[in-house]
Amino acid sequence: MKPLISFTLDQDTEEMCSTLTAFAENRLAAPETFDAEDFRRRWLLAGRQGITGTCVPDEFGGSGMDAVSAAALMEALGRGCRDTGFAFSVAAHLYACLMPVVEFGTTEQKKRWLPALASGELIAAHGITEPGAGSDALSLRTRAVRDGDRYVLNGEKCFTTNAPVADVFLIQAVTDPEAGYFGLTSFLIEAGTPGLSVGRPYDKVGLRGSPMADVHLQDVAVPADQVLGAEGGGAAVFTSSMRWERTCLFAAYLGSMRRLLDSTVDHVREREQFGAPIGSFQAVSHRIVDMVMRYESARLLLFRAAVGLDEGSQDEIGPALAKLAVSEAAVQLGLDAVQLRGGLGIVDGEAETFLRDALPSRIFSGTNEIQKNNIARALGLGRAPHRRRAAR
Template identity: 50%
Template sequence: MDFSWTENQNELYAKVLALAKEKLNSSAKEPEMAQNLWHLCGELGILGLCVPKRYGGMGLDALTTTRVIEAYGRGCEDMGFVFATLAHLFACTMPILEYGTELLKEAILPQLCSGEWKGANAITEKEAGSDVFALRTKAVRDGKSYVLTGHKIYVTNAPLADVFVVYASTNPTHGYLGITAFIVEKNTPGVIVGKPFSKMGLDSTFASSVYFKDCHVPEGNKLGNEGQGAQVFQSSMQWERACLFAAYVGMMERQLEQTIGYTRSRRQFGRAISKNQAISHRIADMKLRLESARLLLYRACWLFDQGKNPVLDVSMSKLAISEAAIQSSLDAIQIHGGIGFLTEFGIERGLRDAIPSTIFSGTSEMQRELIARELGL
């Protein structure tokens, strides 16, 4: 078993880490600044890591993609922006790559990979959260087009998005086999984007509701065949659960480095607090969580690249990383004491950004359900 990286993989990691630290730590909370940062991510290749070069991507496999994203999450301290760009890649770009027609791919993928366009995934509804295929949004065929009607919530990137991957029921009697995925551009009549949500974390991720009112979508904008939407979504979630959470591994490594540095410089009772066993053992636990999560991540992505069934390993990786990120963020706050609680120092932001990681891309409860199912329980 070889745990080493190739020279090219190491160069990519170092390049993205350095440029993320240098260029991607400006505030992405303002739309104008966010647009500049999206273009920078396009230039770095982050928005098309696993997209073939002919469509403007880098053509990387899942494991190399994960390694680069780890550097991205370590270098960029704005996890809201990191999450927004990676949701764009895995939940919008990859479904188009894997299920779109050649015409759609040629027209849309270069725009998404460059950052000129931003993508969003619209599947969640009020009654379709963890039960994701209990959709009420309908798509009714009308000649050579479909008419979409429905309401989506928690749509990441919706206020900025140029294109949406929308899931709707084309045959309600067939359940999840009656779901179809569509590409819908923002200027399509009948698309109404709601006001951005105010959230406890991931501040730079713009999200809102999206309404579809008698929205006509050309037949050519289908992803895959009619009734194949469940497969399209599951494939995108495998990519997202496998690779996106590498950013939280990067965040935990940055968090650990910052915490170690603080404990070495902070002195109480005549010595550095790192010499106190209560502190050093808490840091040891942070390191253990980080490395355990990292190994699960790498194995899941390796299986993905080998074409083997990765569901069990991807679910374990996602679960381990998201829950480790919360606990290590709590440890970092505790070790920093009073300043860990103050927003001006940014220590507490790690916790606020980590909490939603146990909710999006499938809750921790759903990951445990998937793990149990794969074990035959």
């Protein structure tokens, strides 16, 4: 099926997208159970295809792409890579870790980290969430205390994507507990730094190909030149990373939605009951049309948000709408695809795996309820935050 909307990409990017989808189909398949060594092997392969550094400027080892092209590439990766967890990990690395360094890093920091992160040699993780601070992202307990030309960090992070395999951590900590939004600071910390340890990988219901763990920080000494952005500028770093994540990361879901949509249309054309293809029954064909409508409208919102990023917009509503639309469409698409396969839908296979991978998309990058709060607030509705803080 041909997509109903298309954003103009140059011919090179179009070709890169087709090549990447084929490459991901053939070379990025996951083993039956998660294997860290194989994950890194595939990560390096993805790096050689340029996917781990799409938006990073050429001078720092990336491809210097704009957000629309980068989203198109992420969509192509999601379409070809049946391991949605792997695509998610790549996108979290790129948009929650590398883009903050691109946007807020000093020249020294960019030279030190970006080439190896963009090439796929190194993997990054971003830790803000804590056991007591999820949606309320500014109620962090992790403290960073200045001590001469370094900071000493203590605290606990949870649900940190890529933590079990990460070489570099972008960690958010409180430097001034009285300053609310301006009390957070971002730190770049190398794996192996004394006092930083990673817990056991979580066993997750979906995105099982994306490793995730807690990160413990005990008297971790970090030189002051590893602060990303200014002291007190952590919330700005985080907000910017979320704008990228809510737009470009979710493009990977568009790719896997498209694959599932196509295979579901094939299924209802081929499966016969009562002497006719089930797709000829209106209840079935209308469900398919609803799936197409949700997919196409989510895609439109996402690429519109990507255009906003390219125009330098600081708008948070466009990315929030894109995140909401893609994740809600993905979960509903998964449910519909299971239903349309009948009994086959609940046997281990494409539709049920997709549904399990879709479920977390309503939670990460700020839950959908929090996106709705933010959009409502922009419309002048809802409660103002009860202290000087921002929710995700």
